[in-house]
Amino acid sequence: MTTVVSGLDIAHRLEQQFPDAVADAAPEAATVESSSLIEVCRFLRDEPELKFEFLSSLTGVDRLEHFEVVYHLTSIRLNMMTALKIRLEDRENPRAPSVTSVWAGANLQEREAYDLMGIVFEGHPDMRRIFLWDGFDGFPLRKDYLIGPGGRFPGLERFPGEPGEPFAGRG
Amino acid sequence: MTIKSEPFVVNLGPQHPSTHGVFRLRLTLDGEKIIDADMVMGYLHRSMEKLAEERTYTQNIPFTDRTDYLSAMTGNLAYVLAVEKLCGIEAPERAHWLRTLMCELQRIASHCMAVGIFANDCGAWQTPVMHMMRDREKVLDLFEMACGARLTLNYMRIGGVSRDVPAEFMPAAKKFIKEMPKKLGEYEDLLLENEIIVERSRGIGVLTPEQAMAYSVSGPMLRASGVAWDIRKADPYAAYDKVDFDIAVGVHGDVYDRFVVRLAEMRQSIHIVEQALEMMPEGPVHAQLPTATVQPIGQPVAPLAIRPPVGEAYGRIESPRGELGFYIVSDGSPAPFRFHIRSPSYINLTPMKLMSVGATVADAIVILGSVDIVVGEVDR
Numbered sequence: 077m078t079t080v081v082s083g084l085d086i087a088h089r090l091e092q093q094f095p096d097a098v099a100d101a102a103p104e105a106a107t108v109e110s111s112s113l114i115e116v117c118r119f120l121r122d123e124p125e126l127k128f129e130f131l132s133s134l135t136g137v138d139r140l141e142h143f144e145v146v147y148h149l150t151s152i153r154l155n156m157m158t159a160l161k162i163r164l165e166d167r168e169n170p171r172a173p174s175v176t177s178v179w180a181g182a183n184l185q186e187r188e189a190y191d192l193m194g195i196v197f198e199g200h201p202d203m204r205r206i207f208l209w210d211g212f213d214g215f216p217l218r219k220d221y222l223i224g225p226g227g228r229f230p231g232l233e234r235f236p237g238e239p240g241e242p243f244a245g246r247g
Numbered sequence: 248m249t250i251k252s253e254p255f256v257v258n259l260g261p262q263h264p265s266t267h268g269v270f271r272l273r274l275t276l277d278g279e280k281i282i283d284a285d286m287v288m289g290y291l292h293r294s295m296e297k298l299a300e301e302r303t304y305t306q307n308i309p310f311t312d313r314t315d316y317l318s319a320m321t322g323n324l325a326y327v328l329a330v331e332k333l334c335g336i337e338a339p340e341r342a343h344w345l346r347t348l349m350c351e352l353q354r355i356a357s358h359c360m361a362v363g364i365f366a367n368d369c370g371a372w373q374t375p376v377m378h379m380m381r382d383r384e385k386v387l388d389l390f391e392m393a394c395g396a397r398l399t400l401n402y403m404r405i406g407g408v409s410r411d412v413p414a415e416f417m418p419a420a421k422k423f424i425k426e427m428p429k430k431l432g433e434y435e436d437l438l439l440e441n442e443i444i445v446e447r448s449r450g451i452g453v454l455t456p457e458q459a460m461a462y463s464v465s466g467p468m469l470r471a472s473g474v475a476w477d478i479r480k481a482d483p484y485a486a487y488d489k490v491d492f493d494i495a496v497g498v499h500g501d502v503y504d505r506f507v508v509r510l511a512e513m514r515q516s517i518h519i520v521e522q523a524l525e526m527m528p529e530g531p532v533h534a535q536l537p538t539a540t541v542q543p544i545g546q547p548v549a550p551l552a553i554r555p556p557v558g559e560a561y562g563r564i565e566s567p568r569g570e571l572g573f574y575i576v577s578d579g580s581p582a583p584f585r586f587h588i589r590s591p592s593y594i595n596l597t598p599m600k601l602m603s604v605g606a607t608v609a610d611a612i613v614i615l616g617s618v619d620i621v622v623g624e625v626d627r
Contacts, residue, residue, distance in 0.1 A: 078482035104559055129460050133561065133572050133589035146574065148561050148589075152460060152476050159561065181463025184597045192296070207289035207626055216297050 078150075081158040083107075086120075093119055105146065105159035110172055113162055117178040120149060120160070127151045128158065131179035134186060136193035138219045143170045143195055164195065174200035192217040254282060257608065261290055265368055265612040268622025274603070274611060281611060284603045286596060291626040299586035303552040304330050304405060307586065311573075312399035314588060315624040317360055320346075320353035320390075321566035322624075323403035328484055329562025329573035330405045333555040341530040342407035346485040348523040349393070349402060350564075351516040352420070355427070356386040357567035358509045358516075361619040365506055366438060368616035369447045375438060382430055385423050392416045405553060407533035417524065424520050431513055439507065448503040452602040452614035455500060462598040465591050466569025467512065468618065471497035471504035478565040490522045502617040509619075552581030559585075568592050568619055592624040 087101030090108065097116050100107035108116050120128045128149035137144040143164040150157050164170040174197035175182045186197040187206040194215030197203060205212065214221050260271040269290035275283035295314065299307045311322035324346055331338065338346075360383060363376030387397040393412045394402040402409055438444055454464065459472040469476055477494045479487040495511035497504030536553060555577040563572035569591030576585035595618050603611045 077488075131463050132563070132570060133574060133587070135574055135585075135587040135589075137576055137585045148572070148574070152474060155481050157482075179463065180458075180461045181594060181597050184593060185463075188593075192294075207292040209289070216294055221297075 077155075079154075079156045081126075081156050083159065086158055086160070089126075090116060090119070099163060105161045107161040107163055110162040110164065113173050114175065114178065116160070117147075117175050120158075121178055125154075126156070127153045128156075129153070129179075131175070131181045131185075132157070134175070134182050134189065136189040136195045136217070138193065138217065140219055142167060143193070145172050145189065145195060147175070170195045172197055174198060176200055191215075194218060252277070259608075259611065259615075261287070265615060266622075267364060267616075267620055268625075270620065270622050270625065272599075272611065272615065274608065276608065279607045281603050281606055281608065284600045284611070286599060288622075289626055291622050293627065295627045296586050296588065299583055301582060303581045304555070304583065305553060307583070308403065308405075309399065309401050311588075312401055313623060314590060314627055315566065315568065315571070315592065315621045316398060317621050318353050318357040318567050319398065319400040320349045320402060321564060321571060323400065324350055324485070325562055325564045325566065325571045326573050327403045327405050328564065329560050329575050330553070330555065332562050333558060333560040333575055333577055334405070334553065336406045336534055336536065338407045338534050339531045340486075340528050341411070342532045342534070343486040344523055344527040345408050345412065345532060346403065347487060347490065348420075348520060348527070349390075349408075350485070351519045351523065352386050352389060354516045354567045355513050355520075356383045358513045359383040359386075361567070362434070362438075362506060362509050362513075365509075365613075365616045365619070366444065368612050369444045371438070371441070371443065375434065378430075378434070382427065389416065389420055389423065392419065404533060406536050407531075411532045420520065420524055424517055424524070427517050428514070431510070431517070435510060439510070444506070445503060447609075447613055448506060448617070449501060450499070451502045451606060451610050452617060453499065453501045454598060454602065458598065458601065459500065462601070463594050464569070464598060465595065466565070466567070467495075467505055467508045468569065468595055470495060471508045472500035473498055478563060478570060482563070484564055486523070486526075487519075489526065490519050492519050502613055505617045505619075554579055554581050563589070566591060568621070568624070569595055588624075588627055590624040590627060592618075592620040592622075593627075596620060596625065 082103050083106040084101050087098045087106040090098050094112055097108050097112040099109050120126050128151045130150040130152050132148040132150045134147050145162050147160040164172055172195055174186055186200050189195050191205045191207055255276045257274045260266040261269045271287035273285040273287055274281050295310045311326040312319040315322050359379040363379035366375035390400055391397050393416055394400050454472045456472045456474050459469050475494045475496050492515045495508045497508050557579045559576040561572055561574045563570055571591055572589035574587040575583050578584040602614050
């Protein structure tokens, strides 16, 4: 059974190694400063007790006020799993450091996050759109991409037909 | 005397039998040697992740059929497991066994396609693939009995499966499992030592274990490189902790080993299906969901949607192509706030350039065949 390493444990371990790196810690994921992301990732990959050599998943989340990049890491040797996050405060122009130098498997996943979410990964060898064509206007996975009448964000507050106020949408 | 030459660009696809769908490989050649490979994709992009944010959790299940359309059961299962993790729902015992049974039948069907089409790519034109299609057809017949559909199955539900299998399903499945090892033996005799397949695939597209892990490659590709990593063993879900099977592992990490690993996995899947048919208990197939509240008498029954608590979950399973993960963020509303698919077909393509630079054009086709992509899952 895979041991899920809590974000609190990872944050505790990181604090000993990099005193200024940890921004926030929650059981589901540790949040680190994006300026120290590369050294943190290198440490998580190479530390003999962690050995997170396999980047399972990399994706962006639009949290309305800011963006998040979420990294799910797997340690194949030690059968462990954890998640790491960074917070990108600049909503207009989100930029994150690329982890392709740590895990080559981030290449296509970062291009996808750029294409659909508009997060620019600095240091990526080939930062281009991947699914949509060059010149496509906007980034579809952002919450404000298809903003509805009255300034509502897409999403469901209620299943249509459920009792309650008329359907207004999220946001 | 030197002859002046310049690199030549060949577009493999978007419409080409070797790309297994609408996918383009842009190869830059020096003579017949590949010096650069660029992938152009997105022809089948349907923006499922955005669509899913507008639909309820239950309404999103059919989308998961249509990502990896050769393996709808595993797509369903990965998604419902992620939602169950988020809501804290535990499916009943029989549902776990039915899920295991269906996923292994699906793996047989999917690998039949992968191995058959791979033989096609190697030059064994149509004969092996037609035989394998015949066997895949039998699995699809079983699925038709269980849920009425053959390709887009929509069988799993949050908290269980949509319905129990009919009475005629079990005898038919037992009959299939009895016949299949003999057929598989025929394929092994025909293909494993076949000189054309061996010559065209051995030593091509090699990934070392370190490269495979660094490039996030998963599934049969990772195991062919000699890494014994199978989520069914490492992080058991459904009833995989109760069945006995071996992980098929390759040695050289080349195209031939990927093909051998897939054939060996089909044998293991048959073994798991046998155990599942034997050990499956009777009982309910669907758990009580937290949506079911008491309706006031005389009021019309209003549809109620599942509302997972605020939080996030990453559910993953071993699909026939590798680690299939769903990352779901909930804000407490009936629709997911973020719905991300970690698709193995897409991520297994990352080392495509590494594998094909230095090889020839004919090798590129075999290498792409060995990755076993499903374009619906690459583009989503």
